[in-house]
């Protein structure tokens with residue numbers, strides 16, 4: 499019999515618990531972040547295997563700037579260098595790398611690296627990996643509302659022309675479908691300012707494992723849970 503299991507087109511992940519994972523092992527928090535890179539690789543492998551087309555990783559929130567400078571610096575370094583080192587492999591696998599969030603706050607060097615990686619992976623056809631960097635939903639909405647207000651002020655659009663499509667089209671995620679499934683690891687059950695508008699009809703899944711312990715098997719478990727959900731979108735079946 500044909501396997502009819504619904505597969506999410508877009509999975510968005512709040513990678514949480516790196517610090518606790520490290521602490522439990524008597525390590526520095528940054529070691530948790532380093533260990534978490536392997537979980538990203540495993541997730542991409544599993545996503546490709548099952549035909550998931552978009553995976554968004556919440557890597558750095560606008561609120562995360564408030565962490566100790568050493569941790570912020572370590573995260574920046576890790577983000578930059580792991581994506582750079584990974585680029586040849588990502589190209590080979592057909593992964594296209596994109597980002598959401600306000601990149602202007604990053605150093606010139608980081609911004610250049612990110613632009614280069616996007617450009618080098620632009621032809622990727624199998625999967626789009628979206629990194630949420632200096633991202634938060636309220637910040638994204640704030641930026642978009644300003645842009646919208648400016649367009650109205652310039653007479654480019656009329657207030658009555660503002661509809662949901664136009665709002666979606668102004669967001670950083672304009673080019674991607676809304677997430678079907680949002681996963682947050684480490685047992686925390688909150689969004690922490692992630693994709694508020696976009697996840698209006700997403701399914702949520704909160705595995706207990708910390709992010710460095712998330713792997714292909716955990717991703718497949720998430721797909722199983724998703725397949726068992728009844729998405730009604732406000733309608734009657």
Ligand code: IPE
Pocket residue numbers: 513514515516517518519557558562573684709
């Ligand atoms: C997630 O792990 C990584 C980022 C937020 C960048 P945390 O660093 O939040 O780890 P915990 O939640 O403190 O354990």
Ligand code: IPE
Pocket residue numbers: 512513514515556557558559562686688690
């Ligand atoms: C959310 O995790 C942000 C990222 C995963 C990048 P946090 O650990 O920063 O969120 P809170 O503080 O638990 O809400």
Ligand code: MG
Pocket residue numbers: 514515516
């Ligand atoms: Mg956390």
